Amino acid sequence: MTLTLPDAAAALTTRNPPNVDFSQIPISTLENIRNRLNQVHLTLRKLLDSVNIYNKLPNKGRQYMVIQNQLQVLITQFHSLAAQLDSNSELLRDTNVYPLPAFPTSQQEGLLTTLLRKKPLPEVDEWIESALTEKEDKSNDVQTDDLFAQWCMMKIQELKDEFQFYGFHTVQELERMETPEGKEELRKKKEEELQEQELERKISSNGKQAMHPNKVLKFMCSGQL
Template sequence: MQAEQKQPVDHSGVPVEALEALRLRLTQLTHSLNKLQAEFKNPQLTHYVSLQAQLSIILTQLGSLSSTLSSYSDVLERTVAYPLPTFPTTEQEGLLTTLLRKKATPEVVEWIEESKSKNTDFLLKDDEDITKWAARCTVDTKEKYNFVGFKTKQEEREANGDDEKDVDIADEPAASSKYSVDQILKFMYQGDITK
């Protein structure tokens, strides 16, 4: 019998820089999450400042991971993972299916759908109580201040002696938003700006 000859594997197409950057960010995040979990498991009550500091670190690391993913997104979108023939598929079947999975896991899909359904049901502009409260606050705040000394554009022109054509303020184009209130609220709650 002849010994099996191993064919050399070409690693030139592997995005080593991107994968190493992601591995570093994920290792840092995993370490911080483990530390936070250990603080929660501590029988003595952890001081809130310590928890807040740890959460701040985790949020910073999540931001760093997100920016790393976006900076290498073009490389990662083109990269295809596949096992080598020598990979022990029978012993590592679970790991292999997890690594090659392209769809989100069912629980992640469920979280996304739940979040979407909760946030789309809430439309702030339809809430009359909040609208009435905001109007009351505006009137109350306006009454606290003495607004004097302001002039309209027409009064300023007359005071300066400008002989420009009289412009009616009502004729000026109103500033219009290219997004509706619902679209703005949807963006604020879901991060989605589709029209």
């Protein structure tokens, strides 16, 4: 049996596949990220199906709760995915993607082009820039809020050090209460309070004395006063 040079090379490759070193490939990290992405993908599909069902139902109350729960799950998954990407940002930035010899380059040319892309798509690049700009603006706002909060705490402490809190009256009010005019004002104020209490008692109970709680309980249990 005679083999041409290409056939011989193919046979040699089949019998002795090239040794590929996988030790430098962060398989566990990439697999975790892939699982997170797959979870987000499945949740998005379920959420889309739920929204389509919601639009067709006359009674939307129960389906609304389903959508709300799925949205909460999606937010949690996004947080987990963002944490994974952030903690492995340097690794992902320095990792180069390349096809293995057995990769079907002809059949999967589109996928290969996507995997080997060095720059994001224009629409992706646009929202990335928008997100970074918004993050910087919010970061400045947060720093301003922190400085304002620190100033407020310092000012509150300064004002607190200027006062001594021992009751509900200021020092000037307490000193006035010791004078004859202050005592007279205090007496009139107490009389007015007593009159208001008496008026409220007459309005609420027609001038009768309220029943003792024990009598109320006795009447509730036995029906007798």
